[in-house]
Amino acid sequence: MRFNIRHESERFLPEKDIQACGLFGVMNIKGERFGGERAIKAIVNMKARGNGLGGGYAVYGLYPEYRDYYALHIMYQNKNLEAKKEVDRFLSNNFDIVYDEEVPTNPEADVMYPPLVWRYFVSPKKRGESKRLSDDDYVVAKVMHINTSIDDAYVFSSGKDMGVFKGVGFPEDVADFFMLDELYKGYLWTVHSRFPTNTPGWWGGAHPFSILDWTVVHNGEISSYGTNRRFLEMHGYFCTLFTDTEVMAYAVDLLMRRQGLPIEVVSKIFAAPMWDIIDYMDEKKRKLYSTLRMVYSPLLINGPFTVIVAHHGEMFGITDRIRLRPITAGAKGDFVFLSSEESAIRAVSPKLDLVWTPRGGEPVVVRLNKKDHLISLKESI
Amino acid sequence: MKTFLLPEFTIERRDERCIRCRVCERQCSQEGHYYDEELDTMFHREEVCVGCQRCVVFCPTNALVVRPHPSEYRPNANWTREKLQDLKKQAETGGVILTGSGNDKPYRIYWDHLVLNASQVTNPSIDPLREPMELRTFLGRKPDMLDIEISDEDVEIKSDLYPNLMIETPIVFSAMSYGAISYTAFKSLAMAAKEFGTLFNTGEGGLPKDMREKYGSNAIVQVASGRFGVDPEYLNVSAAVEIKIGQGAKPGIGGHLPGEKVSVNISETRMIPEGTDALSPAPQHDIYSIEDLSMLIYALKEATNYEKPVSVKIAAVHNVAAIASGIVRAGADIVAIDGLRGGTGAAPKIIRDNVGIPIELALAAVDKRLRDEGIRNKCSILIAGGIRCSGDVIKAIALGADAVYIGSPALIAMGCTLCQKCYTGKCAWGICTQDPYLTKRLNPEIASRRLVNLLRGWSHEIKEMLGGMGINAIESLRGNRDHLRGVGLEEWELNVLGVKGAGE
Numbered sequence: 001m002r003f004n005i006r007h008e009s010e011r012f013l014p015e016k017d018i019q020a021c022g023l024f025g026v027m028n029i030k031g032e033r034f035g036g037e038r039a040i041k042a043i044v045n046m047k048a049r050g051n052g053l054g055g056g057y058a059v060y061g062l063y064p065e066y067r068d069y070y071a072l073h074i075m076y077q078n079k080n081l082e083a084k085k086e087v088d089r090f091l092s093n094n095f096d097i098v099y100d101e102e103v104p105t106n107p108e109a110d111v112m113y114p115p116l117v118w119r120y121f122v123s124p125k126k127r128g129e130s131k132r133l134s135d136d137d138y139v140v141a142k143v144m145h146i147n148t149s150i151d152d153a154y155v156f157s158s159g160k161d162m163g164v165f166k167g168v169g170f171p172e173d174v175a176d177f178f179m180l181d182e183l184y185k186g187y188l189w190t191v192h193s194r195f196p197t198n199t200p201g202w203w204g205g206a207h208p209f210s211i212l213d214w215t216v217v218h219n220g221e222i223s224s225y226g227t228n229r230r231f232l233e234m235h236g237y238f239c240t241l242f243t244d245t246e247v248m249a250y251a252v253d254l255l256m257r258r259q260g261l262p263i264e265v266v267s268k269i270f271a272a273p274m275w276d277i278i279d280y281m282d283e284k285k286r287k288l289y290s291t292l293r294m295v296y297s298p299l300l301i302n303g304p305f306t307v308i309v310a311h312h313g314e315m316f317g318i319t320d321r322i323r324l325r326p327i328t329a330g331a332k333g334d335f336v337f338l339s340s341e342e343s344a345i346r347a348v349s350p351k352l353d354l355v356w357t358p359r360g361g362e363p364v365v366v367r368l369n370k371k372d373h374l375i376s377l378k379e380s381i
Numbered sequence: 382m383k384t385f386l387l388p389e390f391t392i393e394r395r396d397e398r399c400i401r402c403r404v405c406e407r408q409c410s411q412e413g414h415y416y417d418e419e420l421d422t423m424f425h426r427e428e429v430c431v432g433c434q435r436c437v438v439f440c441p442t443n444a445l446v447v448r449p450h451p452s453e454y455r456p457n458a459n460w461t462r463e464k465l466q467d468l469k470k471q472a473e474t475g476g477v478i479l480t481g482s483g484n485d486k487p488y489r490i491y492w493d494h495l496v497l498n499a500s501q502v503t504n505p506s507i508d509p510l511r512e513p514m515e516l517r518t519f520l521g522r523k524p525d526m527l528d529i530e531i532s533d534e535d536v537e538i539k540s541d542l543y544p545n546l547m548i549e550t551p552i553v554f555s556a557m558s559y560g561a562i563s564y565t566a567f568k569s570l571a572m573a574a575k576e577f578g579t580l581f582n583t584g585e586g587g588l589p590k591d592m593r594e595k596y597g598s599n600a601i602v603q604v605a606s607g608r609f610g611v612d613p614e615y616l617n618v619s620a621a622v623e624i625k626i627g628q629g630a631k632p633g634i635g636g637h638l639p640g641e642k643v644s645v646n647i648s649e650t651r652m653i654p655e656g657t658d659a660l661s662p663a664p665q666h667d668i669y670s671i672e673d674l675s676m677l678i679y680a681l682k683e684a685t686n687y688e689k690p691v692s693v694k695i696a697a698v699h700n701v702a703a704i705a706s707g708i709v710r711a712g713a714d715i716v717a718i719d720g721l722r723g724g725t726g727a728a729p730k731i732i733r734d735n736v737g738i739p740i741e742l743a744l745a746a747v748d749k750r751l752r753d754e755g756i757r758n759k760c761s762i763l764i765a766g767g768i769r770c771s772g773d774v775i776k777a778i779a780l781g782a783d784a785v786y787i788g789s790p791a792l793i794a795m796g797c798t799l800c801q802k803c804y805t806g807k808c809a810w811g812i813c814t815q816d817p818y819l820t821k822r823l824n825p826e827i828a829s830r831r832l833v834n835l836l837r838g839w840s841h842e843i844k845e846m847l848g849g850m851g852i853n854a855i856e857s858l859r860g861n862r863d864h865l866r867g868v869g870l871e872e873w874e875l876n877v878l879g880v881k882g883a884g885e
Contacts, residue, residue: 008876009875009877009879010862010879010880011875011876011878011879011880011881221503221504221851223500223504223850223852223857223861223864224852224857224858225861225863226860226861226862226863226864227856227857227858227859227860230752230757230860231758234755234757234758235755259526259527261529262531265529265536272854274513274515275513275515275517276513288537288538291527291538291542292527293856294519294523294545295523295524295527295542296527297519297856298758298856298859298860300856300857302851302852302853302854302857303504303851303852303857304505304851322507322513322853324505
């Protein structure tokens with residue numbers, strides 16, 4: 001992410017990951033916590049959208065007892081204990097570790113090459129130069145260090161009161177491995193089933209992608225990848241995983257976390273309205289949208305995609321501006337759902353109050369204690 | 382002195398077809414055809430023929446064929462016919478050999494070694510006839526970030542924005558001055574640019590007063606080393622101002638418009654006495670360093686109240702990337718780079734054929750340098766010199782250009798056949814001449830329609846190619862080298878272009 005890797009020539013960049021996928025997200029807008037059954041059942045319903053090479057979950061409201069501490073989920077590939085020793089050393093030098101333990105797993109689960117997964121609850125121990133960094137930026141820098149400098153160690157997630165569980169296998173097998181239906185509760189779950197077309201899965205490469213409490217699950221192939229990547233590089237984000245999702249995640253971090261733009265504006269950067277529409281807007285809107293397109297044109301996400309982005313208190317889903325990949329929204333009581341397919345929503349909540357298909361580029365924004373998701377209902381097809 | 386030169390072209394007249402209408406005689410500006418009344422026969426002088434094909438196109442019975450002269454010296458890979466002829470010409474005159482148009486030597490054309498991507502399965506291609514496909518482009522400096530204030534439903538932009546040019550296709554007409562080309566050709570470019578929603582560049586010869594009101598807003602006005610035609614109104618009616626440092630056809634040297642071409646109108650527009658030579662010095666004499674350039678950039682911004690983007694045009698030379706970076710840091714909003722194959726109305730042949738580097742490599746190097754330095758968004762890159770078709774345009778954009786300048790393609794659309802005799806002022810097509818008998822051949826209404834057709838045709842093709850790649854806005858291809866692959870290139874060339882080889 002934000003570290004410096006200059007390539008002598010872009011010719012040497014590794015090949016990009018191409019994939020198609022199934023997505024699902026569910027949130028209780030009153031903030032009540034619930035188990036993983038809904039997410040698991042829904043993604044099982046969309047089994048054909050994955051091929052068993054990756055599945056994963058992001059859960060918010062996961063560790064209320066440790067809510068003030070950054071929860072690091074770290075995997076050690078091949079159960080490499082040397083890597084763990086090095087990470088432990090690195091963490092104790094840079095953080096106060098409040099508690100740590102192995103993430104409990106089910107050895108009977110049908111997954112390939114499971115790694116060792118450990119969780120740490122930490123608070124930053126800033127010294128010298130790093131005192132100038134915000135806690136968040138400090139954590140980002142340390143996470144990036146682990147991901148790029150320590151072999152066989154990879155940070156699944158690093159936010160507070162949330163966590164990512166992911167791996168190689170069908171999503172229900174990954175859930176079985178981490179025993180998500182038995183052990184955990186959260187008020188917001190997103191899940192991803194992966195269908196990579198050109199790379200074998202590795203545990204770190206499954207979705208959701210996460211930094212701090214931001215998670216992204218994504219379905220699509222971004223044709224503008226090269227343009228997006230080079231713009232992000234100028235802002236200090238260096239793509240190392242070579243997936244489309246990585247680009248989405250960094251763009252979200254840049255625009256939303258660092259720049260503080262709301263989803264409603266960011267969605268108009270990712271999926272900008274057509275010029276034919278902008279040209280007929282009223283003066284003020286025309287100026288706003290023209291300027292957004294002019295300044296952020298390198299962050300227009302082109303090609304087919306659906307993405308569900310989440311962080312604490314908020315989840316949003318959006319498709320590309322000509323809606324080449326599907327998304328459906330639904331609501332029942334305090335539950336709001338986003339899904340690649342309506343059938344998956346119906347599978348967990350057969351009687352919905354509302355179900356709608358948002359227009360291309362029109363975000364569905366779900367917020368705690370608000371009814372913001374209804375705004376997109378007006379724009380639905 | 383008896384000339385030892387071989388004729389360049391031969392003229393074949395199929396007499397059985399000739400109806401003695403004498404069109405060829407009237408159309409030829411070199412006096413290559415003549416009629417003998419007594420014999421009722423057309424004759425020709427092939428030694429004056431430049432191969433412009435005007436007579437061939439206008440012969441109503443297709444009686445004429447003009448082609449390279451078949452007489453040859455003893456074949457010699459080292460001493461080619463061209464080398465021998467040039468040498469003999471100099472032995473006879475003792476001068477510098479002049480030429481027009483762009484470099485015609487077989488330097489590698491990188492466009493022809495780059496291939497584009499298309500979507501299959503994982504990503505649907507898009508049909509531009511059924512879905513929106515956007516080519517609108519903005520040229521100028523962009524802020525690093527927008528400062529946006531949000532209150533309830535209302536979103537307001539707080540950042541100061543820089544002036545930008547909006548064009549409907551990423552193609553702009555290259556700098557060709559009034560003086561070098563005829564008023565009719567100049568006006569045709571202006572009319573086409575206005576109609577299509579793009580820009581033309583005045584070159585260094587000023588903008589005629591009668592065109593300012595109507596076409597100023599589509600004009601990039603040049604400020605070159607001769608400062609011809611520069612006054613406050615000229616700067617302020619324009620869309621943008623361009624400081625011309627160099628030209629791809631003749632990097633490092635100035636220009637020379639002979640006094641014979643400086644008619645009343647040209648003298649008024651250029652603000653020099655009628656009949657005097659218009660000499661553009663090699664350097665701008667107030668720019669001997671990058672800080673001097675910065676002062677001129679800001680002088681022009683002051684003069685235009687910071688309402689116009691300022692472009693700086695340079696020739697592509699060896700360390701073009703570092704120079705471009707300096708230009709951006711000096712405050713330019715647009716960097717225009719003119720490559721080895723860029724055209725000219727007149728240049729010493731030895732310079733045109735030997736100085737500068739190919740635009741493809743220059744572009745790739747400049748784009749990479751500006752990105753590495755984190756200043757790519759502070760300017761737009763316009764490239765010139767060597768664009769021949771829409772495929773070249775789209776490859777240029779994938780390599781990192783914001784838009785391209787086209788000069789030769791526009792002239793060819795109006796009739797030019799690249800005979801390379803622009804410097805003689807005898808263009809039979811009425812483009813590169815000031816002779817009223819010749820310039821009236823070019824009707825701006827018709828010539829501008831040809832130009833608009835060219836822009837429309839290329840834009841359609843660009844949309845098709847974009848759609849094939851699964852992209853529906855040109856900005857998503859800009860610098861997206863992932864969509865290019867090299868074929869038949871050396872490793873170092875792929876590295877400089879930042880493009881993988883096909884199959885990699």
